[in-house]
């Protein structure tokens with residue numbers, strides 16, 4: 001099934017977008033909640049399939065944890081099942097079984113977890129055979145593959161009899177997600193020290209707390225992009241806060257350069273059009289999920305930009321660099337790989353009258369290309385991929401149309 005978006009929807013009125021809740025915050029709070037003695041008051045959990053899968057697996061506790069295509073659910077539940085001394089098979093989609101997990105498994109084994117690879121060394125599926133007691137209180141973890149391994153270890157750390165010291169090795173990517181984990185843990189009463197790339201978590205207990213999940217900044221980015229690409233219009237994005245736990249709130253600074261002004265009010269952010277200031281380069285190391293949004297926006301707006309920090313995109317829901325290169329090419333834009341991991345986005349010079357976007361089982365491919373509807377007729381293949389993080393996305397698009 002495909003979805004067809006109307007051509008030339010380049011002007012719209014003042015529209016309010018409700019926005020989904022953050023799946024990153026939701027999935028952390030669910031793990032912390034499962035590790036808390038007592039009942040927390042948690043509200044506003046995400047409708048995202050990744051979160052709903054986590055809720056279902058924690059509630060039903062089946063012998064096989066099939067996480068589908070949810071990276072955080074795989075990584076966080078692997079650490080959770082280990083430290084809670086369970087026998088569990090961890091598996092997911094074919095793509096999930098191509099996404100590496102060896103760094104997390106090595107660290108969990110160092111601490112005392114019994115984990116075996118069922119197929120390929122370093123990748124799911126895994127067989128977890130519980131936790132025989134803490135062997136070490138310090139682990140060294142590479143920071144340049146996925147921050148989710150570090151977040152997974154941090155959240156289980158207070159449950160370990162000796163606490164945990166995580167020594168981050170090399171370049172640390174997606175640092176804002178590690179900060180989000182630590183801030184959430186602090187809100188549930190667990191303190192941390194982070195000095196010279198060593199994070200120390202003492203043994204302790206999570207404290208019963210009430211917590212409301214924020215709206216999702218990654219999902220909000222597509223609306224910033226839509227307005228950047230439109231000729232006229234304004235949008236109100238409900239539930240976003242300026243001081244967010246989510247690093248993807250950086251979209252405000254990026255879009256300020258690409259013609260979108262953000263004004264925060266009590267219950268959200270109002271977006272209006274302003275002159276394009278221009279974007280010369282951007283480093284996505286700490287906000288990788290914004291890369292597709294910004295690439296498509298720049299391609300449409302005629303902005304030639306240098307992108308860095310895209311390394312982790314190759315191991316996400318799909319190889320996002322390859323997927324972007326293919327789909328941008330359909331409207332004469334390019335993402336050219338240069339030396340030292342620098343990519344140049346060369347914008348489109350002419351747009352065909354219709355573009356059909358392949359989505360590669362990747363929610364962000366479907367959502368990032370939606371703003372192309374401001375310029376031409378767009379067909380998005382397999383539109384249901386958005387369910388991973390933003391099931392009501394197309395319903396919200398219909399508020400504009």
Ligand SMILES: O=C(O)C1=C[C@@H](OP(=O)(O)O)[C@@H](O)[C@H](O)C1
Nearest residue numbers: 024072146147148174177289312
């Ligand atoms: O911890 C999280 O909630 C996430 C961390 C990031 O992954 P990496 O740390 O693998 O870059 C991000 O891309 C993903 O969508 C969500």
Ligand SMILES: C=C(OP(=O)(O)O)C(=O)O
Nearest residue numbers: 069070071072289316317
């Ligand atoms: C990369 C993503 O998710 P995950 O790694 O949790 O599957 C994402 O939502 O863009």
